[in-house]
Amino acid sequence: MRHFLLLASLLSASAAAAKDAPAVPVQTLKDVTQTLSSDAYEGRKPTTPAEDKTVAYIVERFKAAGLKPGKDGWFQPVPLVEITAQNVSPLSFTGGKAPVSMAYRSDMVVWTFRVTPKIAVKDSDVVFVGYGINAPERGWNDYAGLDVKGKTVVILVNDPDWQSPERTGLFEGKAMTYYGRWTYKYEEAARQGAAAAIIVHDTEPAAYGWGVVQSSNAGPKLELDEKGDHADQSAAAGWMQLAKAKELFASAGQDFDALSAAAKQKGFKAVPLGVKASVSFDNTIKRQASKNVIGILPGSAAPNDYVLYTAHWDHLGHCDAVKGDGICNGARDNATGVAGLVALAEMYGKAGPAKRTTVFMAVTAEESGLLGSRYYAEHPVYPLGQTVGGVNMDVLDVSGKTKDFVVTGAGKSELEDLIKPLAAAQGRVIEPEPNPERGSYYRSDHFSFAKLGVPMLDGGAGEDLVIGGEAAGHAATLDYIANRYHKPQDEYDPKWNWDGAVQDLSLYYQLGRQLGDSGAWPNWYKTAEFRAVRDASRAEAK
Template sequence: MHPSALLRLSPLLLIAACAQTPGPRTAAAPPAISEATLTTLTQILSSDAFEGRAPTTAGEEKTVQLIADRFRKAGLQPGNNGSWYQNVPLVETTASPSSLRITGGSKPLVFSYRTDMVANTYQVQPKVSLDNSEIVFVGYGINAPERGWNDYAGLDVRGKTVIILVNDPDWQNETLQGPFNGKAMTYYGRWTYKYEEAAKQGAAAAFIVHDTAPASYGWNVVQSSWTGAQYNMDDPGGHADQSKVIGWLTNDAAKQLFAASGKDLATLSAAAKQPGFRAVPLGQKASISLSNQIKRQASRNVIGILPGKSRPNEYVIYTAHWDHLGRCDADPSGDDICNGAVDNASGTAGLVALAEAHAKAGPAERSIIFLAVTAEESGLLGSRYYAENPIYPLAQTVGGANMDSLSLAGDFRDFVAIGSGKSELDAYLQRAIAPMNLTLKPEPSPQAGYYYRSDHFSLARKGVPMIYAKGGEDLVNGGTSAGAAWAADYRAKRYHSPNDEYDIDWNWAGAIRELQIYYGVGRALADGRAWPNWNKGDEFRGIRDRSRAGK
């Protein structure tokens, strides 16, 4: 799961209006999901022998071969013109940054790498330098003309360093009303967008101010995810169109920076929430240099297909990412392998178990694709590459579902659909859970923007309706207190750390129920004739309409 997508979200209400979507009258009966497949594959994939499954490593080679072998044994066919693999050209950069030096304020400041800030670059160069770059606070760093919002209005930031707040201006709203959907994060709140827009504006550097509440994760996640080897698409231009330096500041470092300019971070952050906010030059200059180790090497997506009986050129797709962080910060015992058992060995095992279940049931009317993608932890790169270079036409891809970390706290009484209300797939999900006596509850933290944080988003932004769902925290054994405790423990002690290891005591009942639900949704899509769309007004509706119209 990408750094900003934490496991075990609380449940989300599925809107009743979606029940009007054309589709099957009844859901397919829940199939038998092999617990042996789930436990065996999760344990193998998260073992030390796989070294944390970092792309382009020996751990990748073992991983993709294992997945392809299990797809073959399940009864799938190779999904890429006779091959199980789709090459994903990546460039790996390992940056060694200097300290970030700030001058021009009431006193010079020196921010240390990892403790005060992290810094990296998308540019593929052996050395990158930022020298005396003027610093400007640009609020949330959003340029959204359709919403009447532009934090860069009247501003020329070419060659300058911009300081940006995480999330959207209205993330603290209690409702879903506001210029950016209230407390529900939009793509404008994602760190990926903020760096993209800063580069478009010509900024030489962009630093996001970390704050745990709006980011939805702590500084430890930034440390583990933004240091060491980083991956990007191997662009012919070496990403020279991107900012020289991108990174994060701790909240304390940002407060010091603003104070040295005679400003207050809290006061300017409050001002940045208001329409009409204008950027504020801080009267300071930033300097930093980075040395880059560069390695170009292809990683691989693994793809299998169960061809359809009557409409094989129409497709349903399941996705899960096989990668994790590889070697990372060691724990007190010296263990430096981030095994990624929950995230996402479990989801990869679930993908194989679904392949087995569908193959055992026999071909559906439409073809079903099973796609295990690389480099999710590096910014959804494997799924993005597939979406930009699809083996099967996206206009002919009906929809699908993504699995990123299965529920391993046990069976649950409630269910979550991240991004509920976005597409007509909600009705399929609603039918799939109907026989299971599950309760649907509202999402407590839509400000986290989870829909934009895993591999389904790569396909969604190209117009393909995708769902991403999980069991909730109301556990059959222990209720919400037990579920919340399990989630809190995972976030605090295991997420993106060497402690995310296989546990023989895990209760797989919730994971099996999740996969049964995914099976029901996928089978209904694959045996049906409907083409569910995004709901009217959704950001992806126009893309889908143009895609289906062949435009």
């Protein structure tokens, strides 16, 4: 009954929101995206001079839209430490049939989470730990009976059943779980005491090419500046090229393909390779706060309840040059998302405030591991127990209208019930992710809030284009990932078709308004892993 009443209340608010919804300001989308992705903003790298220019521009646009500063002002300081690896030695392996040497950037990338001026891993025993997963609730432990303290672990990317054509199985088949994400694999290796954790890059299960790995990791790395200087992390973390991994295994007298196949089976036992790894590098360390940008439209009736819109403002800054261009401008990723945030603020400004307070937040350091949103979630300006839910925007569609709307990580929260009738009113259908193996649910800022209980929608245009169909839509997705994503080629294009973004922003507006104008509190489904923490936070708020 509660679920039915929730839907009835929100659908009533939805009808009112749809009727009174202002038009999406397309020119704002174009202007903000073009400005933030211009070379003048140098790729919007946090803690660089480009940050000051970026956040000042966002505040300027928020003010013009009629927003007020957050409780503590326009900015929430996010303490970061920048660690830049220098003088990186080759990653070398000895003790096998022949020594194997991997050159920095071309064959491997390596860095540290530790805040220390020098890293040296010397003659560390190497162990292949399969997918590097310890999931007791699934009866799976690649570290069972294994002591890897001081050792180097080599890990496969994604989940054991990533090649399954279905979405069922121990690790949900082709739909990546958090166990498949590189972030988890380093976290678990550190918990196990590994001195170094190296993931084998394979384009299909990783969902991006080596160029993305290189541009994202072969430069300054940002981490939250916390007590202990991350001394509990492995000394070295990194990736190696697939071909070099095969060379390493052959030198160790092992068949990489055979061991990779064995690692997919429950009960797999880690395999010591009988070789030793060495790598060293220096670090330059810079401690400097970055900023989340927060603007609000105070609620007219329930100002202490909050509806949240988020988008990350940062990108990679200066990166490895391609055809002479060394700025990763991040036009779609995620100047478009910030443009959507500003456009929604303008729409709310025209329509007037909702009953609940609406929070518009442009977060920092998403590209460095969701650091800005994680910091806010762990140090909220507005209590998470009083945060109703919201929408995260990361890369808007610029390929045209679609017949479908895709919810990332579907099957988790009641927000999905609310978006379905809104999409249907546009003549669109809700479809499952066409590429769930990419693990998109764990790769953007909504995940920081979800882990602490706040239901956040992350979804957008699918691949079934009104003009061109699924073939054209899928081709556009593949082109973006292969040729633009995290590369200098992610630049503003005046020929983009914003019709799909307008569709999506209309949905985001209507969802936010119905959350803001009702008294309902959408929750996670009972089967979702975030339900318990949400129930606890709501109980505390009451």
